[in-house]
Amino acid sequence: MKRVLFLVLLASLGCGSSESSPPPTSDQVPLDQITLHVSVRSNGEAALVMVNLSSQQNSLVYLGEGDRLVARAGAASAELVSFGYQRGVLLSTNATTLDVVLERGAARGVAHVTLPPAFGLDGPTELPRRSPLTVRWGPIDPAGKAPGLRIESDCVSAVVRVPSIDSGSYTFDPADFILRTPGSCIAMLTAARTDASLKPTFEGLAGAKSSGSQVRTLTFRIDP
Amino acid sequence: MSAHGPCEGLRAVRLPPLFLLLNLASAGCALSERLPIEDPDQVSTRDISITLAVTGSSTGTVVDVSLTGPGGGLWLSSTDDVRLGPLALAAVSKDGKRVYSASVPSLEGMLSLVVTRRADEGIEVPIEVPPPPTMSAPTGVVVRSAAIALTWAPPPATATHETQLHVRGTCIAPLDRTLGFDAGAYTIAAGDLLDGATKGASCPITLSVERRVNVQLMRVYGLVSQSRSIVVESTP
Numbered sequence: 001m002k003r004v005l006f007l008v009l010l011a012s013l014g015c016g017s018s019e020s021s022p023p024p025t026s027d028q029v030p031l032d033q034i035t036l037h038v039s040v041r042s043n044g045e046a047a048l049v050m051v052n053l054s055s056q057q058n059s060l061v062y063l064g065e066g067d068r069l070v071a072r073a074g075a076a077s078a079e080l081v082s083f084g085y086q087r088g089v090l091l092s093t094n095a096t097t098l099d100v101v102l103e104r105g106a107a108r109g110v111a112h113v114t115l116p117p118a119f120g121l122d123g124p125t126e127l128p129r130r131s132p133l134t135v136r137w138g139p140i141d142p143a144g145k146a147p148g149l150r151i152e153s154d155c156v157s158a159v160v161r162v163p164s165i166d167s168g169s170y171t172f173d174p175a176d177f178i179l180r181t182p183g184s185c186i187a188m189l190t191a192a193r194t195d196a197s198l199k200p201t202f203e204g205l206a207g208a209k210s211s212g213s214q215v216r217t218l219t220f221r222i223d224p
Numbered sequence: 225m226s227a228h229g230p231c232e233g234l235r236a237v238r239l240p241p242l243f244l245l246l247n248l249a250s251a252g253c254a255l256s257e258r259l260p261i262e263d264p265d266q267v268s269t270r271d272i273s274i275t276l277a278v279t280g281s282s283t284g285t286v287v288d289v290s291l292t293g294p295g296g297g298l299w300l301s302s303t304d305d306v307r308l309g310p311l312a313l314a315a316v317s318k319d320g321k322r323v324y325s326a327s328v329p330s331l332e333g334m335l336s337l338v339v340t341r342r343a344d345e346g347i348e349v350p351i352e353v354p355p356p357p358t359m360s361a362p363t364g365v366v367v368r369s370a371a372i373a374l375t376w377a378p379p380p381a382t383a384t385h386e387t388q389l390h391v392r393g394t395c396i397a398p399l400d401r402t403l404g405f406d407a408g409a410y411t412i413a414a415g416d417l418l419d420g421a422t423k424g425a426s427c428p429i430t431l432s433v434e435r436r437v438n439v440q441l442m443r444v445y446g447l448v449s450q451s452r453s454i455v456v457e458s459t460p
Contacts, residue, residue, distance in 0.1 A: 163415030165369050173411050175403035
């Protein structure tokens with residue numbers, strides 16, 4: 001009874017059932033009206049590829065049953081599977097360029113994505129408190145964009161640094177670490193290189209947008 | 225009819241604050257009205273809160289103490305006394321507010337904020353005024369793409385203040401950092417100073433170290449700040 005009353009109330013407010021209709025599926029939209037939104041996060045060994053679709057009329061389009069999304073990098077290739085409203089796959093590759101292909105029978109729409117330069121990360125495994133922490137990476141980015149750095153742990157407050165220049169290293173001052181709890185703890189440093197100027201190219205689609213990052217992590221022990 | 229009306233009459237009576245407000249409200253007195261209490265001796269010390277601001281810089285130290293009673297800011301009677309350590313604070317008006325104030329060349333140490341009252345009990349709370357972080361200037365022109373090592377006078381081991389670093393300049397984005405501890409040294413890493421609106425410009429930059437103590441004792445609230453600055457020329 002309450003449900004009926006609720007529906008009557010909704011109707012009286014002018015809330016039509018069409019407002020809650022699900023997004024269209026991609027196979028209802030011509031390929032050349034679809035935009036692929038691609039996010040790629042590489043750790044140098046594997047790339048996590050996440051994709052969602054939109055059309056000129058809808059900000060979200062679900063992948064239809066007649067369509068496939070495939071990620072390709074060199075010899076590596078894998079079909080993307082459902083992650084909620086997105087599609088994703090972990091692709092074993094260290095490549096810095098990859099394609100995301102929307103397949104519909106013999107037709108193809110392709111987004112070509114370029115990642116920032118790969119790098120290696122090095123640092124200590126132990127850090128006595130009140131000692132500076134120097135982390136090094138390489139090769140440096142010819143464009144001069146240093147990776148953003150973030151340290152998280154249970155015993156010191158998070159520290160975030162975005163160096164304006166890429167010199168291949170960064171030294172945290174001992175006073176950068178604000179004590180939260182006494183005692184030792186494990187800390188993780190994440191270095192992420194992104195480059196918003198890297199725009200994807202595309203074929204057979206309305207467009208493509210991408211965000212690519214190279215992410216490396218370093219784990220070390222902070223000692224009292 | 226009383227010359228002062230029912231509201232003034234109620235205000236003149238020494239009542240606990242909540243009771244006073246309830247009585248004022250029930251008498252039709254607007255709570256938004258300022259309550260001018262003519263006789264500070266009628267205000268109980270328990271109804272007074274104190275706001276303290278100690279601001280030390282290379283030009284001197286300014287101490288401002290505001291006393292607030294049920295009727296707003298107040299000065300005590302002339303026989304009462306407000307002191308911070310050796311300083312006797314004078315009742316003055318600043319920006320239209322009643323404060324007790326003093327300016328001295330320097331002030332530091334563990335001091336007592338003492339309010340002495342003839343008509344009621346006084347107040348005494350300890351206030352830590354950290355030593356000034358007198359800085360040593362980097363030699364020559366600072367190159368912002370390189371690390372900048374700063375040093376200043378270290379504090380005593382017993383100090384409990386928080387330390388902040390501030391960097392300002394027309395050619396850089398402002399930089400503010402809270403330090404995990406105060407050892408009298410900090411190195412600004414290469415690449416920490418970002419360009420301001422104009423990329424790659426040279427300009428003087430002001431490097432400041434500030435020692436801060438937040439005060440929250442009894443009914444005394446405030447901030448004690450000791451800062452020192454140096455200005456150096458900088459290039460990208």
